[in-house]
Amino acid sequence: MTDHDHKLDVIAAYVDGFDRADAEALADLYAEEATVEDPVGAARIMGRDAIRGFYRTAVARGIKLEMSGSPRTSGDSVAFPFHVHRQSGGRDEIIEVIDVFRLDAEGRIVEMRAYWGPQNIKPRP
Amino acid sequence: MTDHDHKLDVIAAYVDGFDRADAEALADLYAEEATVEDPVGAARIMGRDAIRGFYRTAVARGIKLEMSGSPRTSGDSVAFPFHVHRQSGGRDEIIEVIDVFRLDAEGRIVEMRAYWGPQNIKPRP
Numbered sequence: 001m002t003d004h005d006h007k008l009d010v011i012a013a014y015v016d017g018f019d020r021a022d023a024e025a026l027a028d029l030y031a032e033e034a035t036v037e038d039p040v041g042a043a044r045i046m047g048r049d050a051i052r053g054f055y056r057t058a059v060a061r062g063i064k065l066e067m068s069g070s071p072r073t074s075g076d077s078v079a080f081p082f083h084v085h086r087q088s089g090g091r092d093e094i095i096e097v098i099d100v101f102r103l104d105a106e107g108r109i110v111e112m113r114a115y116w117g118p119q120n121i122k123p124r125p
Numbered sequence: 126m127t128d129h130d131h132k133l134d135v136i137a138a139y140v141d142g143f144d145r146a147d148a149e150a151l152a153d154l155y156a157e158e159a160t161v162e163d164p165v166g167a168a169r170i171m172g173r174d175a176i177r178g179f180y181r182t183a184v185a186r187g188i189k190l191e192m193s194g195s196p197r198t199s200g201d202s203v204a205f206p207f208h209v210h211r212q213s214g215g216r217d218e219i220i221e222v223i224d225v226f227r228l229d230a231e232g233r234i235v236e237m238r239a240y241w242g243p244q245n246i247k248p249r250p
Binding site for chain 2: 004039040041042068069070072073074075076077078079080081096097098100114115116117118119120
């Protein structure tokens with residue numbers, strides 16, 4: 001379950017989970033012992049329960065995702081570029097992000113790493 | 126030496142090294158004990174000498190890089206999307222790639238991971 005089409009399905013379900021503000025569905029994409037590092041360099045969130053809390057906060061802020069290039073599937077992993085759309089202080093912002101998912105044999109995410117920094121936060125054009 | 130501007134300089138030097146077909150300059154961006162995994166899932170290339178050989182082969186094939194989005198700097202790392210331009214069997218191809226560089230305290234690359242797969246190889250439009 002680490003083939004290319006499955007990885008595309010996981011990414012589509014990930015974007016859809018934000019569209020529907022469904023933190024449960026987002027957490028269900030993860031293995032129980034998964035970790036999330038968002039952004040890379042921050043403390044890692046350990047385990048699906050903590051990950052569910054992370055997504056509850058995110059969807060409560062109204063965050064939506066928009067793909068900005070092709071997913072790159074490679075071994076047990078997939079990297080993909082996207083824009084986060086959010087409101088901050090009453091203004092529309094985008095954040096340019098690259099996420100890397102590593103999947104287990106069952107096709108669930110075991111490691112998520114989100115690459116972005118302050119320079120990637122921009123007013124929405 | 127892991128700040129945003131330095132990371133942009135490293136990426137610019139990386140693209141430039143391919144433009145000038147300069148494998149020595151590309152290898153000099155790396156720490157002596159660095160590793161390269163290209164694509165992710167393949168055997169890792171260990172150490173700057175082996176990495177130099179890897180880039181000699183790449184530049185001898187005439188490979189050039191074109192950025193296709195903003196670099197995402199995050200902690201000690203930077204991820205960036207680009208296209209490889211190459212000729213294969215007399216035809217122009219692109220490969221959509223996302224590279225992740227992890228840098229050491231001196232600002233040299235200690236780990237490079239390249240995300241791409243067969244589905245990312247496309248005829249050049």
